[in-house]
Amino acid sequence: MNIVVAMKQIPDLQQVRIRNRQPVLDGVPMTFGSIDKNALETALQLKEAVGGNVIVISAGTEELEDTVKEALAAGADEAYLVLDDELEHIESSVSAHLLAELIKQIENIGIILFGEGSGDNYSGQVGPRIAEILGLPEVGYVCDIELEDSRVKVTRSLEDCEEVVRVSLPAVLTVMADINEPRIPSVTQILKAGKKPQQILEVEDIGFDLKGDKKIVTLSSLAPENKRKQITVKNGEELVDALLTEGVIRR
């Protein structure tokens, strides 16, 4: 069984600084989104439990060929990539289309894993979109997976309850950040990562026109400006009064 994990290349958020409300990305190394790493860890644990092959898929700029070594070092067996420098800021529908084409190239797929949202935009759309394109069942917010022959028993973590569902394979699952703790890749594995097989496709190979009409253009994605009130208090009583007046606490 092949276990496919979709991972998105993003700048290492720990090293991004904000200047004038814009991220400064110069010289920031690329990595994968943190929940994508949970998805990969899920795949590796499934492989360790029942065997199989873990294949990472990703679409991104040329740097991805290097970035993917991180997933291969952590234990993925191969990678299928679409590389094009035009793929820097693509909308979810385009990612879903490209990744779906990659998935079609892979045989004998059991599970296709995603993080519940990417590390940068966190739209959480690509997994469900791909399930739709490929006509596969999809389960979101997964916090536990148990394999049962040709099915999986999946626990979903919802706002105030957990839901347990069974789903037939192949299926698309999007996992939560707390499903596991991703392993730290060993140096030996890091040094072997570059030698693992990588299938690389160009956007044209897939018959996709990136220059075509963009349906969605992101104009701005800023957090609402948060004006601090800067109230000065002299003692505990004044603090309580201020908190009451501001409605932070109630009597």
Added chain:
Amino acid sequence: MEFKLSKEQELIQRTAKEYAEKSIEPIVKQIEDENKVPDEVIEGLRELGLLCLPVEEKYGGAGAGFEGFVVGLEQLARVSGGVGIFVSVVMLGTSTIAVHGTEEQKEKYLTGTCKGSWIPSVAMTEPDGADPRMLKTTAKKDGDYFIVNGTKRFITNTNFAGPMVVFAKDADTGRINGYIVDKFCEGYSISEPWDKLGSKGAFLSDVYLKDVKVPASNMLGTPDEGFQTLKVTMAMGKIGLSAIYLGNILAAYDEAFNYSKDRIYLGKPISQFESVRNSIVDIAMKYEAAKLMTYRIGYLADNTANKAKLVKDSAMTKIFVTETAVDVSRIAMNVFGSYGLMKDYKMSRIYRDAIVGPQIEGTANLLKTVVATDMYK
């Protein structure tokens, strides 16, 4: 000229950083108080390939070369100077054996360290000093054995089983050679650990060798190669020290920079004071300079066939980086003020660690004479 880590090196750096922050940082105080690197940390380092970074893969090492080694050790030592020295001495023992050992010695001692449970030591220093000319420890040929006698001072990792490369004088010829002694063999004993100011956690004691029987096959290199072995050990040790104290500088840099943004004085962070900003800039410049020298010595070690030739460059790097670490710690301490002196603050540990660097693996004064001799020859 390329001033950039490869993707693999960037990942080694991240692995070391993540491991140090996740598994060492939370127990740094325990490591210092108990003066011991805990077994689970040693196992963790071994599993991740961080214990034997430059050792060849065929002996169970990571095969990351010395470039990988300096990049990884910097991150470990940033979190604990004691763990830094511990790992550096493992490298020193394995490298000395890797360069001058026979295939059998390498198979046994390198594999036993990288894959087994051994932790190597290297014993040069004696009560009279660290200068090889003052060596009093002797090795006397007796059939298929050498009988080794002497006292070694300030030796790291003596409490672990594994190989110890002991430098001794041949009782008959007076030539200096390295001999691999299995620690805890008959005649091997150690003192109580020294309680040092900084770099706590790396176990340090004296070693007493009393009629220790070393198989003749455990001599490193040929009898007349001893001086070369010594030079290799001297060079390798300095590469380790440079990486440790680069990590120490990075720690001081992080601490001072963050503190300057967090500490509020008269309603503003102290980073608003020009003097504080200048201090941070001084630290940043010194870190960059030390980093260039350290990464370069890693590169040279990977690209110099005769490692004995690295003595001068490694000495210059070690002097510069360890003295810079002391400077940087002092500047960083000034950014902190009194808080930095308090044991609850990481800065106090960084400062105590920094002071250690220039005094070990050859003092700066001694090493400058080594460099000068090479320059004026």
